Amino acid sequence: MAAVNPGERSVIAAQTTLLLLLYLFLYFPIFYIGYLSLMENSVWPFPPIFTWEWYERLQIMSDFHVGLWNSFVIGSGTAVLSALFATAAAIGVLRYPLRHRGWMIGIFLAPLFVAQVLIGISTLMFNRNVLDIPGNIESAIIANTTYSLSFAFLVILAQLARYDWRLDEVAQVFGARPLRCFREVTFPNIWPAVLGAFLISFILGFNNFEITFYNVAAVPTLPTIAWGTLRHGIEPELYALATVVNLLVFVLLFAIYLLIRLGMLRLTLPEE
Amino acid sequence: MSEPAVLQIEEVEKRFGAVEAVKGISLEIAKGEFFALLGPSGSGKTTLLRILSGLETPNRGRVSIGGVEVTGLPPYLRRIGMVFQDFLLFPHRTVAENIIFPLRMQGMTPAQQKEQLDWILDFVHMVGLDERFPHQLSGGQKQRVALARGLVSRPELLLLDEPLANLDRELRKEMEVEVRRFQEELGIPFVYVTHNQEEALTMSDRVAVLYRGQIEQVGPKLEVYNQPATRFVASFVGAPNKMTGRVTACEAGRLEIDWDGLSLIAQAKEGMASGDLVEIYLKSERIALSVSQDSPQWEGGSENRLEGSVRDIIFKGQFADYLVRVGAGAELVVSAPPALPGIARGASVQLSWSDQAADVFKAPPGDGS
Amino acid sequence: MTAWQRLRFDPRARFAVLTVPGALFIILFLLLPLISIIVVSFWRTESYELIPDWNLDNYATVLGNWVYMKFLVRSLVMASAVSLICLVYVWPCAYLIAKHGGRYRLVLVLLTAAPFLTGILLRVTAMQQILGPIGLINMGLTSFGFAPIEVFMYTNVASAIGLVYLWIPFMLLAVYLSLLNFNFELLEVAKVCGARPWRAFLEVTWPLNWMGTSIGIVLVFIPTFAASVTPRFLGGPNGALFGNRLEHQFGATGTWALGSAMGVVMFAACLIVIGLVWRTINLRRVGFTGAGS
Numbered sequence: 001m002a003a004v005n006p007g008e009r010s011v012i013a014a015q016t017t018l019l020l021l022l023y024l025f026l027y028f029p030i031f032y033i034g035y036l037s038l039m040e041n042s043v044w045p046f047p048p049i050f051t052w053e054w055y056e057r058l059q060i061m062s063d064f065h066v067g068l069w070n071s072f073v074i075g076s077g078t079a080v081l082s083a084l085f086a087t088a089a090a091i092g093v094l095r096y097p098l099r100h101r102g103w104m105i106g107i108f109l110a111p112l113f114v115a116q117v118l119i120g121i122s123t124l125m126f127n128r129n130v131l132d133i134p135g136n137i138e139s140a141i142i143a144n145t146t147y148s149l150s151f152a153f154l155v156i157l158a159q160l161a162r163y164d165w166r167l168d169e170v171a172q173v174f175g176a177r178p179l180r181c182f183r184e185v186t187f188p189n190i191w192p193a194v195l196g197a198f199l200i201s202f203i204l205g206f207n208n209f210e211i212t213f214y215n216v217a218a219v220p221t222l223p224t225i226a227w228g229t230l231r232h233g234i235e236p237e238l239y240a241l242a243t244v245v246n247l248l249v250f251v252l253l254f255a256i257y258l259l260i261r262l263g264m265l266r267l268t269l270p271e272e
Numbered sequence: 273m274s275e276p277a278v279l280q281i282e283e284v285e286k287r288f289g290a291v292e293a294v295k296g297i298s299l300e301i302a303k304g305e306f307f308a309l310l311g312p313s314g315s316g317k318t319t320l321l322r323i324l325s326g327l328e329t330p331n332r333g334r335v336s337i338g339g340v341e342v343t344g345l346p347p348y349l350r351r352i353g354m355v356f357q358d359f360l361l362f363p364h365r366t367v368a369e370n371i372i373f374p375l376r377m378q379g380m381t382p383a384q385q386k387e388q389l390d391w392i393l394d395f396v397h398m399v400g401l402d403e404r405f406p407h408q409l410s411g412g413q414k415q416r417v418a419l420a421r422g423l424v425s426r427p428e429l430l431l432l433d434e435p436l437a438n439l440d441r442e443l444r445k446e447m448e449v450e451v452r453r454f455q456e457e458l459g460i461p462f463v464y465v466t467h468n469q470e471e472a473l474t475m476s477d478r479v480a481v482l483y484r485g486q487i488e489q490v491g492p493k494l495e496v497y498n499q500p501a502t503r504f505v506a507s508f509v510g511a512p513n514k515m516t517g518r519v520t521a522c523e524a525g526r527l528e529i530d531w532d533g534l535s536l537i538a539q540a541k542e543g544m545a546s547g548d549l550v551e552i553y554l555k556s557e558r559i560a561l562s563v564s565q566d567s568p569q570w571e572g573g574s575e576n577r578l579e580g581s582v583r584d585i586i587f588k589g590q591f592a593d594y595l596v597r598v599g600a601g602a603e604l605v606v607s608a609p610p611a612l613p614g615i616a617r618g619a620s621v622q623l624s625w626s627d628q629a630a631d632v633f634k635a636p637p638g639d640g641s
Numbered sequence: 642m643t644a645w646q647r648l649r650f651d652p653r654a655r656f657a658v659l660t661v662p663g664a665l666f667i668i669l670f671l672l673l674p675l676i677s678i679i680v681v682s683f684w685r686t687e688s689y690e691l692i693p694d695w696n697l698d699n700y701a702t703v704l705g706n707w708v709y710m711k712f713l714v715r716s717l718v719m720a721s722a723v724s725l726i727c728l729v730y731v732w733p734c735a736y737l738i739a740k741h742g743g744r745y746r747l748v749l750v751l752l753t754a755a756p757f758l759t760g761i762l763l764r765v766t767a768m769q770q771i772l773g774p775i776g777l778i779n780m781g782l783t784s785f786g787f788a789p790i791e792v793f794m795y796t797n798v799a800s801a802i803g804l805v806y807l808w809i810p811f812m813l814l815a816v817y818l819s820l821l822n823f824n825f826e827l828l829e830v831a832k833v834c835g836a837r838p839w840r841a842f843l844e845v846t847w848p849l850n851w852m853g854t855s856i857g858i859v860l861v862f863i864p865t866f867a868a869s870v871t872p873r874f875l876g877g878p879n880g881a882l883f884g885n886r887l888e889h890q891f892g893a894t895g896t897w898a899l900g901s902a903m904g905v906v907m908f909a910a911c912l913i914v915i916g917l918v919w920r921t922i923n924l925r926r927v928g929f930t931g932a933g934s
Contacts, residue, residue: 007346007838015737019749022734025806026756029767032777036770044780085663092659096652107664111671113859113915114908115867117884121891121904122674125681129691130673146670149663178655200758207760209870214891226762230874242763249759257751325833347832354833360826364848364926373844377835405925421834 030246037239054240061237067220070137071206074221077141078148078205083198085145086152090160091186095168112150119147120214127215140215147211148204152197159193159260192259199252199259207245278303278461279324279429284333286319293319294330295485301429301463301478306455308472308493309465311482312508317465320482321431324463326350338428348377353422354431358438359414361406367417368393368402374425392424396454412443419454430455432464436471448474469509473497481505503633506553513559513604515552516635522546527632534599536576537627541634549635556607558629561594564620574627580604582619596621675908682902691897699902709886713906716883719797720866723804724858727812730805731857735813739820750817757810765874768803772875795877803875804865812857819853852927855918863911883907 037054039045058064089108093101111119123143127133167189171181187194205212209223216224222245229238279301286294294316301307309317322328324335326347334343342350353374361370371392372385380388393399396416406414415435422430435451436444452475455462466472472479473493480490481504489501500506507514517531527540529550538552564579580598592610597603606623615621648654682699685692703709738749756764771777772793779789792798823846831841847854869884876882887907890900 012737012741015733018730019734019737022730022809023752026753026810029764029771029806030756030759033763033767033770043775044784046784081666085666088659089663092656095659096656098653098656101656104660104664107667111667113863113911114671114675115863115884115911117867117869117887118675118678118904118908119671121887121900122678123670124891125897125901126670126674126677129681130677142670146667149667153663203758207758207763209760209762223760223762226766230762230766238766242759242766245763246759250755253751253755253758257748260747327829327832346837347829348835348837352833354830356826356830358826360824360830362827362830362845373831373836374834377840425835 033239034243034246037236037243042236042239054236055244058237058240058244061225063220063225064241067222067225070216070219071222073137074140074144074208074212075202075204075206077137078144079198079202081141081145082148082152082201083194085149086156086197086201087190087194089153090156091182094157094160094163095165108153109150111147116147116208116210119143120211123211124214135215135219137216137219140212140219140221141205143211143215144205144208145201147208148201151204152201155197155200156190156193159196160190163190192262196256196259199256203249203252207249277301278338279463280334280336281320281324282334282336284320284323284330284335286316286323286328286330292485294323296333297482297485297487298333299480299487299490301461303461304459305461305478306452306476307461307463308476308479309463309482310467310469310472310479310509312467314484315482316485317467317482318433321433321463321465324429325352325354325431351425351428352431353425353427353429355418355422355433355435357434359406359418359435361414361417361421363406365405366402367398367404367406367409370406370417371402371420371424373421378425388424392420395423395457396420396450411439412447415439415447416450419451423454423458423460426458427460430460430462432462434466435464437466437468444471451475469511473509481508483508500553500631503551503553503636506631506633507551510555512553512555512631515554515602517550517552519544519546519548519550522548526627529632532599532602534578534602536630537574538630538632539628541632544632544634550632551635552630552632554604554625554630556593556605557591558625559604559606560624561596561606561608561612561615562622562624563614564622575624576627577622577624578604580621580623582615582617582621585610585615585617594621596623598623678901678904681898682905684898684901686896686898699899700906702899703902703906709883709903712881712883712886713910715797715881716866716868717910719801719804719868719872719882720862723801723808723865724812724862726801726805727809727861728854728858731809731812731816732854735816735820739817739823740825750814753813754810757807761807761870764807765803765871768799768806769874772799772802795875795880797872797876797880800868800872800876800880800882803871804868807871808861808864811860815853815857815860816850817853819850819856823849848926852922855922859915859918862914866911866914867907 035048036042036045038050038052040049040051040053042054086108089104093105120143123139123146124135127135127139133139163186167185168181171185176184207223209227212221213224213227220228222241226238226241229235277300279299281297281299284294284297285292297316297320299307309320311317319328323330326342326345326349329344334341336342337350337352347354362373365373368389372389375385375388389402393402396419398413398416398420401409401413406417409417418435422432432451436447439447448471451462451464455475464472464476476493478491479493479496481488481496483504489496489505496505497509500509506512515531515536517529517536519527520530520535521528522540522545525540527538527544527550529536529538529552531552536552544550578598580596582594583597583603584595586593586595587610590609591607594606594608594615595603596606604623681691683695683697685694685696685698738746742749769776773779774789774794776793778793782789793802827845827849828841831845832838836844867884867887868882869888872880872882872885883903884907887900887903890896890903
């Protein structure tokens, strides 16, 4: 890094201020909701009166446990499928640099450019009219996978790009067949990236509203429960729900961060 | 110097945190000069160049270009050109657009730009390639474009930061000649940073040898080559043989040195006395090589003579390096024409050099050998 | 070697085995459904039943009726405004992280992406709690005796703020990743060639990062254009966007054919935007010298 000239200092100060404001903007609402979830006077929580009431109410809220479980199932299903397809595709694209692999990369990134709403309603139409299956968890999983596959693909691609494929070649020279090679050489080195993609897909599927909504009909998931509640005006249980979900997400993200650092360590590369 | 100075550097210092990269350097560079800043990595030469360009500001000292003080002025207000080590051509611009960039920044009209572009393309022999993009060019072509971009606005000074480092050997030799030609034909002073002393000696008029942020020696290149002023310059320039020995006698400006059991004579420098540990730097081309003779040993006089045997001969084209084992296992490298009659691997040979041929310096304290 | 062996060991075959399943999955579950709504858009709905009675009525309704076009235009304006705001705000931040972030770059970037993953509903709820009439800002103002900030309460401005809140991480990621591969030394070159800082930015930094910037624009534009949840909760009476009308067709009224037509129109609009942005990318002018950089 070049040394900083005096002229640059004011620019950096301005940029830092903007960045800090951005973090404030992004995180303040989350913390505020967390604060609200613990306040009895949730409309105007000053001065603060502490209570667990909303969390207790959340537990007994109808559908809460069902919704939690369904969200979990959808998230897991999405994660498994996405991780599988994304890993295979990322390996294929990076290991075999064919001329038109750009097109294949494009296919895997296409879902990012289709609005979630469109994915939701189109799969709804498709399931109903072509496949003639009602909305259910399975179709929600599939629809979510279509969307989160792109994210998973990007996450693995970013990490895998630094993998030295000559290791695979070495293994092959010493007699390892492809699957064996993957199991013994490739995977042990890339599993942090794969797990990271898994977790991202889980989170996306768990929290998804717009795609899942059109696909699950009456089956409750956490986001659809929140939606139902919201339509009647805000109830404080929602804050408790939001805080619980946020905590879960941040715990998982922290895990992903550790995995990425681990991944960089494993590939023995300098920190970014 | 007969010409007035174009570049004046006065007591320039630069530190980065606790590290002093440049410690009090002063230099003057004249109009038609090809000036080399030579030194190993970490010697401060690149930092100095960046200070000249305005990309760094010195903590102390002044820089003047064309008589005008420019210390503290940003680069875009100085009338300089620069060539970077990795070429650093704009990848999103064609050759022509890269070259006219400085002209556009100066506000020249398109007609003037075209005129200058045509002239410089012809000058660097890149006519016809102006619509190409950098990634379509070879290393040597990229280098020419970088030079063209640096020279097109006819700056007062051209700064070059190890521009040939990324070229292969053959190309480098070719470009050394070319760059020298550019400088001579344009008459613009070049300040050329390099760690390659061969390059510096081939191309420059004057050389400044830098080490650890300070100037070890400044002068015409032959002077720096033949009469190194400090131990570092002697060791860095010319790839000499290095011998460490102890002074056994010192009188009338003449030293007798014990080197690994062999007795050598050399010119004394001020402050040397018997018992001192010294380093002797002897350039390999200053040693004469001949077949061993049975004639009696030379006694006294002003020549060193050693018997040895040829351990290996490394062919280098016009010359060869003869690795000759002498004494109890020490080795000297002698540069001489290849295929000398009677001298092959294992041959017994005689080495000789005058007592003025070597440069002797006191060994730095703490040097174990 | 037998033909079978040759096939097995062919890198193209291996590539296909690894990538085709996923690609097929996407084509199957992305493309085919899209095709199916295109098909349905030409049908009719009567009493909640789809009748394959091929006609163009739905498109006539959507494209010919100012009532619907109004929403389309509103969405376009909203999406453009939000994209622009994100663009302008993100650049200095991404620049800072990429150039001076050092070891903390990864953390800084992930921190901005993290809130995105908490799901759209909860984030919109949070925004409502801050901007709305009984939200933090306005309740705070009124309890101190000041007037509430009207523009935050159920307006398009609130919607816009909410949309920026949702999608700005995408823009940041796109620009940041582009800047990571940017050689900042080129700016030094420009300076030495006589370019002042702003000129150097416009001539060197901006064009060489245009691809990342444009990807960011598209990634923000599309979900914003299709937004329905955000305008519903933050937008107020005039805040309904195209996405809201679209959602309406699949909700109470059950007019799926019309809804599908709207979906197709939305998709077409998105494709046009992507196409326009793609046209502005001249690969050579972006400094792109080949995949695998």
